[in-house]
């Protein structure tokens with residue numbers, strides 16, 4: 001058994017959980033925040049037998065499209081008098097960052 | 110050391126963390142959402158020495174009762190003109206879905 | 219690759235993610251609740267190559283200061299007629315509780 005933690009763009013979470021459901025996978029969604037943009041995103045947690053991990057990764061690939069957007073990163077904590085000249089950064093958002101972790105033991109009670 | 114991720118019904122989270130506290134276990138609660146019902150539930154995270162994993166699993170069993178309820182699953186994303194005839198589904202809720210993960214290294218700073 | 223789950227005081231989360239960013243580490247923040255105080259805290263999730271785990275742990279140590287505060291733990295579920303005499307407890311908060319978990323496979327799609 002593996003636990004897949006997939007950090008995805010908030011806009012993609014419903015599409016992803018719907019696609020997982022159709023393929024017979026259960027999932028749990030955690031509302032999370034990105035360390036850089038400090039915007040809301042989502043971490044989708046999927047417990048799945050080892051043999052079906054590749055299938056879940058394909059569903060994530062199909063449902064989480066990477067795209068570019070321009071943003072001003074939030075100002076860092078500043079010393080008084082420092083001027084913050086936001087330099088819009090082109091960031092790629094969407095897509096998914098996926099961590100697959102081994103499950104020693106899984107139970108349903 | 111193991112990290113126990115236990116997804117439980119939102120109504121059971123206080124009872125569970127209270128029972129864990131009484132038995133000397135620390136825990137952290139994450140508000141989560143089920144992939145199917147899209148209702149709020151809770152994921153209780155418990156870091157515990159290997160030798161006491163079974164004790165924690167017993168506490169989860171005792172505090173998370175499985176019960177049935179009738180629900181209309183949320184309408185899926187639909188094509189225009191499609192009619193959605195919700196078919197109430199009898200689902201079992203409550204209970205707990207538990208993933209036990211190995212901790213390579215634990216620290217308190 | 220390791221996934222570091224670091225439960226920190228809510229007041230320390232921005233300082234920590236900022237320091238991680240400056241050192242070139244990405245992170246994701248989960249709003250969580252402590253099982254004992256039932257106050258909001260934060261779980262910072264950091265996926266990092268094995269070779270840089272120690273560096274991340276140092277950054278957490280530097281940015282999460284342990285301090286003492288007096289609190290009344292929330293009343294437990296009580297029988298009718300029982301009197302709750304809150305006994306202020308001196309608890310140490312701040313600091314960080316860190317679990318390092320092995321990642322079998324990491325992907326970006």
Ligand SMILES: Nc1ncnc2c1ncn2[C@@H]1O[C@@H]2COP(=O)(O)O[C@H]3[C@@H](O)[C@H](n4cnc5c(N)ncnc54)O[C@@H]3COP(=O)(O)O[C@H]2[C@H]1O
Pocket residue numbers: 007008033034035036037038039041089091092093094095096097239244245246247263264265266
């Ligand atoms: N210092 C920097 N300079 C310039 N651009 C930067 C940057 N740090 C991040 N970015 C860009 O901003 C996007 C959003 O990052 P954020 O940290 O808000 O949101 C992240 C974070 O919540 C999570 N994430 C990614 N890698 C992670 C890791 N190793 N550990 C934990 N969370 C991670 O996935 C979300 C999306 O990451 P993704 O890499 O696709 O997309 C990132 C990346 O393209």
Ligand SMILES: Nc1ncnc2c1ncn2[C@@H]1O[C@@H]2COP(=O)(O)O[C@H]3[C@@H](O)[C@H](n4cnc5c(N)ncnc54)O[C@@H]3COP(=O)(O)O[C@H]2[C@H]1O
Pocket residue numbers: 021026027028029045046047048116117142143144145146147148150198200201202203204205206
């Ligand atoms: N396609 C489907 N058709 C008919 N009934 C369905 C269904 N998918 C789920 N159900 C039923 O609905 C209940 C709630 O599912 P939900 O996804 O909202 O909430 C789930 C989800 O958040 C989590 N969960 C369960 N298995 C998981 C897994 N393998 N990975 C991640 N999260 C899981 O635990 C919660 C409770 O799960 P539990 O199995 O006890 O209870 C499930 C199950 O009895």
Ligand SMILES: Nc1ncnc2c1ncn2[C@@H]1O[C@@H]2COP(=O)(O)O[C@H]3[C@@H](O)[C@H](n4cnc5c(N)ncnc54)O[C@@H]3COP(=O)(O)O[C@H]2[C@H]1O
Pocket residue numbers: 130135136137138154155156157225226251252253254255256257259307309310311312313314315
């Ligand atoms: N039964 C008890 N009697 C007296 N004092 C008690 C107590 N249980 C906890 N405390 C104290 O209260 C602080 C806050 O605990 P809380 O559970 O709200 O918030 C915790 C919890 O969310 C998390 N945590 C700590 N150990 C954990 C574990 N093994 N598993 C999961 N989460 C853990 O880290 C937060 C901070 O923990 P930390 O140990 O630094 O700080 C703890 C501890 O000093």
